[in-house]
Amino acid sequence: xxxxxxxxxxxxxxxxxxxxxxxxxxxxxxxxxxxxxxxxxxxxxxxxxxxxxxxxxxxxxxxxxxxxxxxxxxxxxxxxxxxxxxxxxxxxxxxxxxxxxxxxxxxxxxxxxxxxxxxxxxxxxxxxxxxxxxxxxxxxxxxxxxxxxxxxxxxxxxxxxxxxxxxxxxxxxxxxxxxx
Numbered sequence: 001x002x003x004x005x006x007x008x009x010x011x012x013x014x015x016x017x018x019x020x021x022x023x024x025x026x027x028x029x030x031x032x033x034x035x036x037x038x039x040x041x042x043x044x045x046x047x048x049x050x051x052x053x054x055x056x057x058x059x060x061x062x063x064x065x066x067x068x069x070x071x072x073x074x075x076x077x078x079x080x081x082x083x084x085x086x087x088x089x090x091x092x093x094x095x096x097x098x099x100x101x102x103x104x105x106x107x108x109x110x111x112x113x114x115x116x117x118x119x120x121x122x123x124x125x126x127x128x129x130x131x132x133x134x135x136x137x138x139x140x141x142x143x144x145x146x147x148x149x150x151x152x153x154x155x156x157x158x159x160x161x162x163x164x165x166x167x168x169x170x171x172x173x174x175x176x177x178x179x180x
Contacts, residue, residue: 005144010082011039019044
């Protein structure tokens with residue numbers, strides 16, 4: 001159980017393709033929720049520029065992400081990563097060969113225009129979904145016992161090993177994007 005806590009203590013990296021919306025929102029939310037003692041980063045496999053609506057939806061809830069910038073995966077401080085959370089839905093997210101625990105939260109890219117949804121509402125929906133997931137992760141983190149040390153590589157795929165650490169299953173299913 002406390003392997004997740006150790007992973008989070010080592011730092012969280014949010015990944016998506018462009019590092020322009022989902023991962024930037026997640027970084028801002030996680031910094032606000034976890035506080036300054038946990039290293040929070042975001043990066044993308046093909047970084048672009050932060051979408052203007054990303055700033056807008058975060059400002060709506062009082063979180064200023066103006067100091068954040070788009071980063072490539074190779075610019076992330078991998079020595080400070082214990083938990084990697086991929087946020088790609090239909091795109092292919094990069095994989096990182098680290099001793100990290102890896103979760104995948106399937107979230108559509110709000111920057112891709114959907115004729116059935118107002119663009120700002122797509123960003124709000126992404127922000128609100130990420131807020132739910134990060135708050136649940138934080139709640140679980142606070143209830144896990146402390147353990148010193150670093151996360152060691154597992155012979156099993158990261159997504160498979162992570163299932164053993166979240167209880168009840170419903171919470172894990174929600175974090176993995178399997179339930180709403």
